[in-house]
Amino acid sequence: MRASLRQLVAMMATPLMRSKTMTTAPTLLLKVGDTLCERRRFTEGEVEAYAGVSGDRNPVHLDDVFAREVGGFEHGCVVHGMLVASLFPALIAAHFPGAVYARQSLKFAAPVYVGKEVLVQVQALHIRPSATKYFVKFGTKCFANDNDNAPAIVGEALAVLPSLHQVPTKAPSTPLFKDIHLTLNPSVSMAGTTATSSSLRRMESVHRHLLPAPPPILHQNPLGATRSESFPVIIGGMVLDIHAKPSMQPHPGTTVPGMVKYISGGVARNIAECIYKLETRPFMISVVGKDMAGDFLLKYWRSAGLCTDGILQVDDVTTPIVSNVFDGSGELIAGVASVGAVEKFLSPSWICQFCACISNAPLLMIDANLSPESLEASCKIAHEVGVPVFFEPVSIVKSSRIAPIAKYITYTSPNEFELVAMANSLSPPEKYNFAKIDQFKNKAKAVEYLFEMLSPAMFFLLEKGIKFLLVTLGSHGVFVCCKECTSLMMDQQKSETTSFSTMLLDKLERCFPSNMLLNFPREGSTRTCVFHLPAVSASVVSLTGAGDCFVGGVISALCGGLDMMQSVAVGIAIAKASVESEANIPDKFSAATIAGG
Template identity: 25%
Template sequence: MVVAHRVGIPIFVTGGIGGVHRGAQTTMDISADLTELGRTPVCVVCAGVKSILDVGRTLEYLETQGVCVSVLGLDARFPDFFTRNSGFLAPSHVESPGLAALMVQKRAELSLDSGMLIAVPIPEEHEAEGHLIKEAIDQAVEEAASISGRDVTPFILSRVSEITAGQSLKSNIGLIKNNAKTGSQIAAEFARLTSPASRYVPPIQESNSSSLETEDSARPVVVGGSIVDFVVTVLEPQFEFTGRTHSGTVTQSYGGVGRNLADALVRLGCHPFLVSAVGSDSHASALTAHNPKLGREGLRVVSKESTAVYCVLLDQKGEALMGVGDMAMHEHITPSHIHQFEDELRRAPLVLMDGNLSQRTINYTLDLCSEAGVPVWYEPTDMRKAVKPWLEGRGHAVTFASPNLHELRALCSLLQLGEVGEAPTTSQDVPHLVQHVLGITAPLLQHIHALMVTMGRFGFMILRRAPVGRENDPLLPVPSRGEVEGEPVALYFSAVTTERVVSVSGAGDCLTAGFVASMMRKEKVGRCGAAGLAAASLSLDAMPAVPETLNPGVLDADHHVFSLVRL
């Protein structure tokens, strides 16, 4: 610790620290490790206190020395070297190496003189059987009664290895490797947090009239799910859910509303910062390699967990019939993970968030953005999730939302605004529906800056309040509170006619991304709508949710004619 501190190394890895020996109340045998932790500002990563020691008294002594003690894991159970749970709780726990690095950074900013201890539980596959280790340690301690000083620990560890027939040595090697790996991850995250160079984002293309600002301060942030999609297309005109095998195609692609939005924004010339989570499996490797230009700084990799997977069944026309999703990974996009990137969120011109996040994560993100004055675009993803921001009183923090008619119906029902009409069956039904939806949502437009309501093959509408003659003004920057918003209006955009539809999966995400990318350029709503429709059209013509053909050229799409509707 002393050497590391003197040469400017902030993070130090070891196997397990020394501590208060058993019977120290009479022998006063206390390791110098604890004193050094109290006076040397270095973060020590280890597998806890050696199990031959008094773990409880060691934790008490570290508290006396003012040492920050935290467990790297989902709970605060403190490890004792050979086993993952000593029976004692640490004062705190952190869920990822990134959050541990943030603690190290904050300790440095406060110029504290004491050190920090990050305890990493031994991997389960290397954990020794608790009762066998305990019996071996008790026997070794008894045999060491005649030994004193620094010869005690080596003797006991050697005897434990003999008694367990080498099991403790195998565990020791496993935890050392794991500690080294974890310590290097924390160090890498710490370097990212503290190095000025880490803020640099290389440009995706040469600057031209179509490209956006490339400074880090102009980066939109996307918080949401990353999913591997399996798309099943039935090629037979008629089929039954009876267990019979039908001819069709099965393709693998990459999705998740949050990831789709970030992927599309990258291809449109933006430089989004994606905050998401994946497992440590082959799906994650393929997903992250899909678009190398999409940064991984905000990606949480959860060991021994599966990346989220979604399987959708399409008919011959590309229409979705049903889907099955394994979305447990989204629970790992936690407030503590997002907290690591608070600076990115506070600097963002816009934060886009999907409804796959947990309620507490949505609440935390909306609270943070509201306090920082950052506009939020909420993508509901389905009817159940459409209402999440409003369930616990955070609806005022949503600046933009992009529900379809079904999701809007759920939201209006929750807010008791009235019944949203059925989806149109012909183009003649659209004008009446737009007028009706505008009337139903007018009270909501007193609190939300704009709604994008999608209607599938019949296009979409933008609902907002605007003074007469300024209905087509840009949506960014968002006017300050208290400014006159004008009357409720709807801008209806009919869908672009496409020669063929390969898949509708991802079309809505590309529509939103095209609209947002144009909005980031401070374009008028009409131009934003044209860009969104052009992006959606490219998605419809390809199997991947976000096609490789998507490019910044869609932002220069011809101005699309839209209809203006008033109450």
């Protein structure tokens, strides 16, 4: 057999080159987007052996005539679907010894014929580390050789890996040939290009049958190098806040003594920092200048060990700065914002470079400092892969930017005035309004008034496609508004339980147990539900950052596996900690203190 093959090679192709250099595959670390590939064909003997072991002796697998005439399979016997699917765990285990195959979903779209080659692909979609293991969700596909565009089998698998380090597979120790490269000899007479291509195909067929199959190849995903886990993605401004707080009543036209501080700020940045301090690592997409303020903001990010790949630092650009003046009680008197760099440089093209990060995220948060084009681009990326979007209105003026993207928004957290502005932006001419009244005999009456004034705008925004409205009412708490048919739980496949969320859940279950009636949505219901969660009394030091901490608490809790009502309760407790601190984001959070508060 070896001699006849060599004669065939000599007749059809020259030169025949044998490479004696053995290459060693580099050690690779599995990242999201990496793919394992292998080609394989099943023989009649293998199919017969599987039929004997499994007991599945359906004649479409064993009798060629029956398969064609009765089964309708034009190429004869088909391989058992589960035998083909067994290539998926085999491929994973070959590269990650000790892997435990936990779950597999399969859809059999086309037959795989006995003797026909198939291409098997296993791609890492999501990686979640635990203390000693890695839970990896793989996309699994098998393609028939004659149609590499449509898979014969498609599905998803969950495997538990002891390590993310790939172990290269070993080729057989005595191969028929070592690496063989065939080059057609132009001087060989062929009957046109048809004969040439036909000869080449025959040679490739002989090559595949007689040579050992190459080991599966792990293809590195360039963006995967920075992303191996599922983190919430935060897109928006990083701002240097300048806080001026007078020690006496300020007077127009003159200066008064007081304290001036530089503080890391920006709605998106504050939320990301809060999330990080709640044991959920965010991925930040933002922009700063190459100046003192930009270096100041990045210094903290780097010292915390957070990824800065998404933060664009631009020459000759002023880092966004906001200068605020407060009164003695911590209320904002006036502020001036210079955040043009966010709109100009946080562009759709920059955001689209991180499509893989957004696609793998449990949640995307965008703030209204982004340009309308960037807001829409971000939402479309998330919408295409089913990632929920949290819209932070930022201000009354910028909250109206929700108008063209309302249908993509899952969560938003306006205050009373931002809520009305959002509703009016979707309903010209302006038909919603709100007048704040400070004096009420009791809080219950105040909440009743707020509901009466705000419910038309809340109901209208839900009709426009927003799933959850979290309307912040300052000292009066929060309205949680949604359709009755809306599930209060986020997709648990992308949630990652932390020690922090576990402690919170243990205590919050007593207040908002998971079997409450409101957690059982009625399919098809069009009723609107509004829940009121009261605020927690606090000793106010500064109100700056309270709203951002509320949102950060909600997002971290949702990503940690808590439902909406529990997450809002966490957000309220985090906001309490914020107003009792001088900093935008308190230095430390205690799970026990927050759950108890």
